[in-house]
Amino acid sequence: MIAALVGDPARSNMLTALMTGRALTASELTHQAGVTPQTASSHLSKLEAGGLVEQEKQGRHRYYRLSDPDVASVLEGLEGLAARAGHMRVRTGPKDPALRHARVCYDHLAGDLGVQMLDSMTKQRLLRQRKQDIELTAEGERFLTDALQISADALSHPRRPLCRACLDWSERRHHLAGTLGAALLNRFTELKWAARDATPGSRVVNFTRHGEKRFAALFGERE
């Protein structure tokens, strides 16, 4: 009984929060639902069992997203029906300052620019992205050598993949992790395009004006 899953207020709140298309952690969904973590966990496993959401482990976090655009459209339809009957719902706003723009995620670039980079590389066919797995194309290897003097051979690691899709905290979309992701951020700092913020616990990455320009030249949005 799928509708019963959506029918519960707590679960409905969670699903509504996920309607943005972003992935949210269990904690955030807990907050959205206004219940304790135990209760939220129960709800989330039910939603997952019902095929409405999917889970992605990320360290000690668990990110949830709607498992399908179709799910979103059905939920949209239900909200439409509710609208005529006189009900309504609210939306939650955004969050933080400008570390959404660029920051480190472990050792690689995250934030707006991180997501933008992965998107651009995929669009330029430097990477081939199949669901969770990402692989470097021959074209991509050439690009790395020519534009950034990065040798793909040197990036092989016994226990760590070359490329990996990593869920972005602020954008709630994937950015590039793995040894390649780390190498890219490292190269950016070497080239003085960017540097980690000086303040102690900060994850912010500050791009220089020159760096931002060069980055845009390689990974900027094209139409």
Add this chain to the structure above:
Amino acid sequence: MIAALVGDPARSNMLTALMTGRALTASELTHQAGVTPQTASSHLSKLEAGGLVEQEKQGRHRYYRLSDPDVASVLEGLEGLAARAGHMRVRTGPKDPALRHARVCYDHLAGDLGVQMLDSMTKQRLLRQRKQDIELTAEGERFLTDALQISADALSHPRRPLCRACLDWSERRHHLAGTLGAALLNRFTELKWAARDATPGSRVVNFTRHGEKRFAALFGERE
């Protein structure tokens, strides 16, 4: 919370039964839901309050239908989601013999031919049908006089409307009632196009071969 309405098994069964687009009586929906009439009545009023179904009184029956094609499509979508998760549902079959073809409803024609007649008359702009209300057009008045020697003036009645939409039991769509509906059936019998079945309690109306042909000439399906 619309989804909660759909979430209950009894209500879900009712809604599924209504997915055919036909209107069903409270009793039939009761049977579909597998609960007592009291329970079913409660469910139906909730569904109506939620704007999912509409009610139409018909003598001592109450016919329910989905209030909107949109409702049907949302339900369809929910069933689609359920299908992937491994669930499924069944369908109920048709019902009776050939009195679905033509029978009396009080004093007017019902069944397949009754519905067909109203459809055809509306399509020919002899009637103007606005939701529940039906009115005879000038063109319709002419048609009645010319083709069937029926004078619309003679049909006015102090307490009964000339035209009325009546919900068809077998087709679950409207057919034509009111003094006009009665006059038409009466004229058909006068013309020996049709006659009520001889067997005592029967509601069947038997059309002669000739009558069926003439009827089709006036109200047959055109593309």
Add this chain to the structure above:
DNA sequence: CCAATGCTTCGACCGCGGTCGTAGTATCGC
């Protein structure tokens, strides 16, 4: 290695809502 964080599992509580029995209203057939 230890403490902290993020999340899940288990178990118990409890209230909402579905259920039905009884009773009441409306309509039809006679």
Add this chain to the structure above:
DNA sequence: GCGATACTACGACCGCGGTCGAAGCATTGG
């Protein structure tokens, strides 16, 4: 008018499922 049928209204029961506390497991960071 009468009884029968179709349905609704009220009230009480009770079980399912949402809820949270306590405890457990996994991961991170030091």
